[in-house]
Amino acid sequence: MGESGMNTSGAADESRGIDSPDALGAREFGTASFGAGSETLAAAAATVSSAPSIPSIALADGNAIPQVGLGVLRVDDSQTASVVESALAAGYRHIDGAAGYGNEAGIGRALAATGFNHGTLRESVWVTTKLRDSQQGYDNALKAFDRQLALLQLDYVDMYMIHWPTPFDWRSGETWRAFDELRAAGRVRTLGVCNFLPEHLERLYKETGQWPAVDQIELHPTWQQREVTAFCAEHDIAVEAYSPMARGADLEAGDGTIERIAAAHRVSPAQVILRWHIENGTIIIPKSVHADRQRENLDLFGFALSTEEHRQIDALDGPTRAGHDPRTFSYS
DSSP: OOTTSOOOOSOOOTTSSOOOGGGGTTOEETTEEOOSTHHHHHHHHHHHHHOOOOOEEEOTTSOEEESBOEEOTTOOHHHHHHHHHHHHHHTOOEEEOOGGGTOHHHHHHHHHHHTTTSHHHHHTOEEEEEEOGGGOSHHHHHHHHHHHHHHHTOSOEEEEEEOOOOGGGOOHHHHHHHHHHHHHTTSEEEEEEESOOHHHHHHHHHHHSOOOSEEEEEOBTTBOOHHHHHHHHHTTOEEEEESTTGGGGGGGHHHHHHHHHHHHHTSOHHHHHHHHHHHTTOEEOOOOSSHHHHHHHHOOSSOOOOHHHHHHHHTTOOSOOSSOOTTTOOOO
């Protein structure tokens, strides 16, 4: 689906449950099915040259992260390799994982099978993972990272993140000290956090003297977290949105507002919401296990929203999150 022929069908499958990956077909890069050895590497190299152009967000630490990535929350490890391979074939160059998802091994299998775990191909893909909350702390974090890197079959990760702030069992300061050592050793490029509110970011800064490069938060039209995003902008922290469509709930938000905008542009409601994020400068990691919807989630650059359309979507902001409260939740 090219930029001039936008898809008007359905949702982009963001966390509506675990779908069967039947639509992934023959696990192909272009026309070459995955296999071992030189054929796989040739097919992977071909996708690099034909991948769609995805903008990057410049980070305060000097690195740049692809603005659109693939989320793999609630994808079973046995399915993850085929889902990631399909995304790489579609042109994704940003994979967002976590120890808590239980599928880092699947990501590693996909990267190894396609040659994206070393050499020039490795340099072309951004891989994020996150520390389990139960493994926070200086020593625990260092040990956990070794295990995670082995599962991913990588020499380094592009971003390592604290998954939840757990203020009721705060260990982010000492955890960050371990993260800083990993970065100094070249095993991590960028340090980030997830679900940190301004109070957590300030506490981390007071203990470490550093702001994270990225704060990954729940963010979508009906939960816009304006206080958090304003604080991040003030401190040069990039905002990354998980659940960018509220697990599909926002596709019908505002008594048809999103659907009307989609019809005007001849695109899907999912593409409207993702385009809204893109134009706001937010990094997004929509999830889909289907190849066609993965492609749809990348096909965001053939239309633009008007100022009035932005106003209408902005007006959908509400008081209810789809996920968990960072002040009380732990993803152990």
